[in-house]
Amino acid sequence: EAGVTQFPSHSVxxxxxxxxxxxxxxxxxxxxxWYRRVMGKEIKFLLHFVKESKQDESGMPNNRFLAxxxxxxxxxxxxxxxxxxxxxxxxCASSSGQYNEQFFGPGTRLTVL
Amino acid sequence: xxxxxxxxxHITVSEGAxxxxxxxxxxxxxxxxxxxxxxxxxxxQLLLKYFSxxxxxxxxxxxxxxxxxxxxxxxxxxxxxxxxxAAEYFCAVVxxxxxxxxxxxxxxxxxxxxxx
Numbered sequence: 001e002a003g004v005t006q007f008p009s010h011s012v013x014x015x016x017x018x019x020x021x022x023x024x025x026x027x028x029x030x031x032x033x034w035y036r037r038v039m040g041k042e043i044k045f046l047l048h049f050v051k052e053s054k055q056d057e058s059g060m061p062n063n064r065f066l067a068x069x070x071x072x073x074x075x076x077x078x079x080x081x082x083x084x085x086x087x088x089x090x091x092c093a094s095s096s097g098q099y100n101e102q103f104f105g106p107g108t109r110l111t112v113l
Numbered sequence: 114x115x116x117x118x119x120x121x122x123h124i125t126v127s128e129g130a131x132x133x134x135x136x137x138x139x140x141x142x143x144x145x146x147x148x149x150x151x152x153x154x155x156x157x158q159l160l161l162k163y164f165s166x167x168x169x170x171x172x173x174x175x176x177x178x179x180x181x182x183x184x185x186x187x188x189x190x191x192x193x194x195x196x197x198x199a200a201e202y203f204c205a206v207v208x209x210x211x212x213x214x215x216x217x218x219x220x221x222x223x224x225x226x227x228x229x
Contacts, residue, residue, distance in 0.1 A: 004156060033216075042117070043157075043203065043219040056216070091157065099215045104149075104157035 002026070004105035006092050012111045018080040021108045025074070025094030031055075032075050033095075033102060034067060038088040046090075049075060050098070082112045115140040115206050119220035126194050127228045134189040134223050136204030145207040146187040147217060148178055152200040160202075163187065174198070199227040 005024045013019050025032045034046040046065070047057040051072035060067070064083070069075040079086050089109050093102040116139045126132055138144060145164050149157040161172025168180040178189045187204060201224050205217035 009154075040122075040221065042221050045216045045218075048216065093157075101159060101162075102217075106154060106156045 004092055004094050004103050006090075006105040006108050008108060009106065010109045010111075012113065013082055014113050015084055016081045018078065019082055019110060021077045021079075021090050021110070023075045023077070023092030023094075023105060025092070026096075026103055029094035029096050029103075030072065031095040031098055031100075031102075032069060033093040034075070034077055035091040035093065036088050037091065037107075038085075043091065046077075055098075079110075082110075084112050086110060087112045115144060115208055115218050117204050117206055117218055117220035119202075119204055119223050121223045122221070123224045123226065125226040125228060128196050129193050132189075132191045132194045132198070132225070134202050134204075134225070136187045136189065136220060138185050138187065138204075138206045140185075140206060140208060142208070143182065146178075146180060147205040147207070148172065148176070148187070148189050149203045149205060149219075150174075150200050151203065151222075157203065160189070194225075194227055196227045196229065199225055201225070 007022045030051050032049040035043050037043045045059040048055045049069045052069050066078045089107040091107045093104045095102045118137045147162045148160040151157050160176050161170050163170050163180045171177050176191050180187050201222045203222045204220040207217050
């Protein structure tokens with residue numbers, strides 16, 4: 001069975017541009033999470049979906065970040081407009097239940113120039 | 114709020130040598146504790162976890178970790194490192210019984226370099 005996949009693996013954009021990251025969770029997993037790791041720092045939680053609903057978005061840094069999960073399958077994370085401090089690795093994870101193990105994708109490395 | 118400290122940013126060992134990666138946490142009660150590994154180009158993979166019971170837990174790939182309540186530590190160990198163990202290792206905690214979401218707090222990670 002396929003694991004969590006993320007696209008693209010790398011993205012390099014200029015400050016002020018828009019980028020959309022995509023995450024495909026493991027089939028059947030209702031819970032989907034986004035995390036971010038800024039260079040050399042901790043992996044930090046951004047938000048949690050249960051199906052198509054946002055369960056917890058307390059980690060979203062500001063309103064330049066918009067996450068969606070229409071239909072409760074894949075999710076997108078849009079950054080608009082991107083700033084230099086948005087550079088980092090964005091991880092997605094999914095789980096079958098809120099208290100079950102989270103399975104992580106390989107991450108998308110975002111570089112904002 | 115809970116926090117996790119991984120004091121070593123990089124660790125270099127020779128293949129075949131033993132390994133210990135340190136992790137200390139701050140939390141008012143006993144949390145759930147995890148170690149993850151990220152190999153190049155891969156996602157985070159769960160190595161092992163501690164919820165309760167025996168404080169020495171065994172994981173995949175020959176790793177083990179010991180929970181020491183008195184030291185608020187959960188150090189990861191392996192008796193003999195293989196070149197394929199070169200990766201980044203993350204310690205994480207989840208508050209137990211917090212009634213909230215099951216969201217882990219991660220440490221900064223320790224990068225393991227293995228010399229032949």
